[in-house]
Amino acid sequence: MSKPSRDRFDDVPRSSGRVGAHRAEAPGMNGWVVLLWSFVAALVLIIAGIFGSLVVMGRITLFPEAVPTVAPTPEQTGVVDTTYSVLILNATPDTGLDTQMREQVVNAGWAADTVFASESASKDFATTTVYYVDAADEQAAIGLARLIGGAEVEQNDFYASMNDTGGKQLAVVIGLDRSASGSPAPEDTPAS
Known part of the structure; x- marks a missing residue:
């Protein structure tokens, strides 16, 4: 077999670190992220369930009817009439x-x-x-x-x-x- 020709990359010293590992996922972080998202999803579902049950039971009204505002009746102060x-x-x-x-x-x-x-x-x-x-x-x-x-x-x-x-x-x-x-x-x- 023929030997490959030599080029400028042959002179670069080899390092003992990870080669190409900067593109790979960190294996320890994947489990914590999934757990965090699971807690967030569970919390959202619990809150939605509580709110939904309060609406169904009638304790919360989503669209309350507007209460007509009645102008207060002015208090009658009367008149002191000494002719009576x-x-x-x-x-x-x-x-x-x-x-x-x-x-x-x-x-x-x-x-x-x-x-x-x-x-x-x-x-x-x-x-x-x-x-x-x-x-x-x-x-x-x-x-x-x-x-x-x-x-x-x-x-x-x-x-x-x-x-x-x-x-x-x-x-x-x-x-x-x-x-x-x-x-x-x-x-x-x-x-x-």
Whole structure:
């Protein structure tokens, strides 16, 4: 056989390292990469399963319906109108609450001869309420309710027959919410 001819690569010294090994995969890294990807895949599947089961059970809504925003109703502040006569009835077992409230109303600007205070036959009225007859009287009733420290306001003509003045009248029934000695079973019917 013929001998190959000599060229410049024959003079290069041989090294004792890897020849061509820089192109091969590192045998130790392959197992860790597969394990890492297995953990990532398992985690993604677990999270997707939990989320899917919460959607199926109805604990998460994917596309919630838009809740219509309702503009808040402006609070009616009422008007303090001293042209109304005021009837105050004490419907609690405590005596003198009607006189105290009468003084409070008179001190707020009402004429003393237009504010009438009396004890009621009922002694177990639940909540202090200002009653008015006509819808046009509502703002004056709200104003009086705020003036006496907060009270409910209700349209009712029950006290219209007690109006001796012939003019506009509001009726205040003092309830157990203003009483020091409350009753266990209060009523919410108008007191007479």
